[in-house]
Amino acid sequence: MANPSTKGSKSGFVARRQWWGLFFVLPTVVFFLVFFLYPMITGIYYSFTDFTLLKPPTWVGLQNYQDLVKDRLFLTSIGVTLGFVLGSTLPVWIVSLLAALLFYQKFPARELLKLLFFSPVLPSLIVVAIVWRILLHPNGILTSVIRLVLHVPEINWLDSPTLSPLSMILINAWTIIPFYMLIWLAGLTGIPQELRDAARVDGATFSQSFLRVELPLLGPTAVFIAAISTINAFQAFTLQYAISPNRGGPIDVNTTMGLLIWKYGFQYYRMGDAATVSVILFAIIMIVTIIQLALSRGDQYSLN
Amino acid sequence: MHKQLTPVLLFCIALIVAVIFFFPLFFMVSSSFKAENEIFAAPPHWLPHEFQGLRQYQTGFQAIPLVRFFFNSTLMASIDVAVTVFFSAMAGYGFAKFNFRGRRWMFYFVLATIAVPFQILIVPLFVQMRRFGWDDTYAGLIVPGIMNAFGVLMMRQFAYGIPDELLDAARIDGAGEPRIFWQVVFPLLSSASASLAIIIFLFSWNNFLWPLIVIRNELYQTLPVGLTVFTQPHTTQPQWAVAMAVSTLATLPVAVLFLFFQRYFVEGLVLSGLKG
Numbered sequence: 001m002a003n004p005s006t007k008g009s010k011s012g013f014v015a016r017r018q019w020w021g022l023f024f025v026l027p028t029v030v031f032f033l034v035f036f037l038y039p040m041i042t043g044i045y046y047s048f049t050d051f052t053l054l055k056p057p058t059w060v061g062l063q064n065y066q067d068l069v070k071d072r073l074f075l076t077s078i079g080v081t082l083g084f085v086l087g088s089t090l091p092v093w094i095v096s097l098l099a100a101l102l103f104y105q106k107f108p109a110r111e112l113l114k115l116l117f118f119s120p121v122l123p124s125l126i127v128v129a130i131v132w133r134i135l136l137h138p139n140g141i142l143t144s145v146i147r148l149v150l151h152v153p154e155i156n157w158l159d160s161p162t163l164s165p166l167s168m169i170l171i172n173a174w175t176i177i178p179f180y181m182l183i184w185l186a187g188l189t190g191i192p193q194e195l196r197d198a199a200r201v202d203g204a205t206f207s208q209s210f211l212r213v214e215l216p217l218l219g220p221t222a223v224f225i226a227a228i229s230t231i232n233a234f235q236a237f238t239l240q241y242a243i244s245p246n247r248g249g250p251i252d253v254n255t256t257m258g259l260l261i262w263k264y265g266f267q268y269y270r271m272g273d274a275a276t277v278s279v280i281l282f283a284i285i286m287i288v289t290i291i292q293l294a295l296s297r298g299d300q301y302s303l304n
Numbered sequence: 305m306h307k308q309l310t311p312v313l314l315f316c317i318a319l320i321v322a323v324i325f326f327f328p329l330f331f332m333v334s335s336s337f338k339a340e341n342e343i344f345a346a347p348p349h350w351l352p353h354e355f356q357g358l359r360q361y362q363t364g365f366q367a368i369p370l371v372r373f374f375f376n377s378t379l380m381a382s383i384d385v386a387v388t389v390f391f392s393a394m395a396g397y398g399f400a401k402f403n404f405r406g407r408r409w410m411f412y413f414v415l416a417t418i419a420v421p422f423q424i425l426i427v428p429l430f431v432q433m434r435r436f437g438w439d440d441t442y443a444g445l446i447v448p449g450i451m452n453a454f455g456v457l458m459m460r461q462f463a464y465g466i467p468d469e470l471l472d473a474a475r476i477d478g479a480g481e482p483r484i485f486w487q488v489v490f491p492l493l494s495s496a497s498a499s500l501a502i503i504i505f506l507f508s509w510n511n512f513l514w515p516l517i518v519i520r521n522e523l524y525q526t527l528p529v530g531l532t533v534f535t536q537p538h539t540t541q542p543q544w545a546v547a548m549a550v551s552t553l554a555t556l557p558v559a560v561l562f563l564f565f566q567r568y569f570v571e572g573l574v575l576s577g578l579k580g
Contacts, residue, residue, distance in 0.1 A: 018404045023398070110315075266430075266517055278424045278427055
């Protein structure tokens, strides 16, 4: 604890001073009470009500939850979300690690190449969506090149029910891999050079040194990236909203739970249903995160 | 010989990787100078064959109220940055250096706000905005996103590093607590503030979900939402080259910021673990 001790006789002055801390944190706490806790509680309440913007919420108990379990679109959206999460976690985790290992080495023009590699982090997801719409257009530049390589007559990335979820995963990977690479790189840089040198002196090859020295020390970074990539992927919304035909199509293969919240809430104004999907999505994210943290704790233990 | 070959090999691999990842943005900028019929030309035009100058940019300004969108995005981002940095520094300092009753619970509460994705809150928050009469206003657009718990965490971490002796010396000199914060603590947090400011700018500038929901009136729309007209070309005559010009403009402020403040940019991103 960095705080001065508050015991002793001359402590009245010091104790009174501590209240200034409350003064400093109060604006933030009040803000989160009004714009976080209050909507959080009302959101849970709305999930138990029949509520459209035209009529005030009326209590219906678990009705919304029971309806959703039978709701085809909702069940589809769970599958769509899980598919996107699977494609956007482990592959991204591995590729970003490989990229970090690459840019951690010494070679000519490294900083410039890293700069170029990093560029997808900058544009907003809407800009990303517009650019990739053109690249993946049936006559787009990327499709043309791929068609040439694979010798296929036509590829319709975004309108095909099988290819378009894959496109979402690829585009998302493109924007997010450089960002996770950066976090891996920060983790790698934090490992003292002496440890690596010691391993080399002991005759370890590069792969041995990586597996035995770097990887265990990267443990916290690995867990961190696994956790945030999962949480981010569960919230998938913007790409699906902006790229897929009819906002989530074709035939709803891109309707993630995040998109469904928007659809129910702001397209159909079914606020009760939208709130229910929100609560369920939140519960899923919480459960998955807790499982991940529990597993990772076991992992670190076994490494010792 | 082996020792010399490795850097060259690594360079080649890195070059390929970098080109793949940089290509979409290169294509965006290059296409913003192309004629419309060049975008889907076969064989592809890597660079404009009929260089258009700033024509597509001019058309962009005529097609959508771009100046207004820029103004709104700038307004939102600047207010977000100023408020988040100032109040995060205050709260971070309060949590790090004072021992008042309820401190621990308040800190856990702030921490908990990070664990809840914003998406979960959009429905009740939108209803709340309507109650306040804030839907379709600058207040509704800006206020709900104006604080960020991650900023508090970051500032708290940095505030721990400030020596207590320094604060006590200022107290002995008779400085009041608000003055100590403003004249001693806040300047010491300037490096952290720079990282936080840049990262909040990036989030705010690229923020999409909340502006999409709370704003209907074009007058208050921000750039990302304003650009959505180009994502659904079935509704209007597609103007892909114009879309590329407008996208380039929207990305420019972030790119400039990145080039000039790379260190703070990267530090902020790593510390936040978030990308908007």
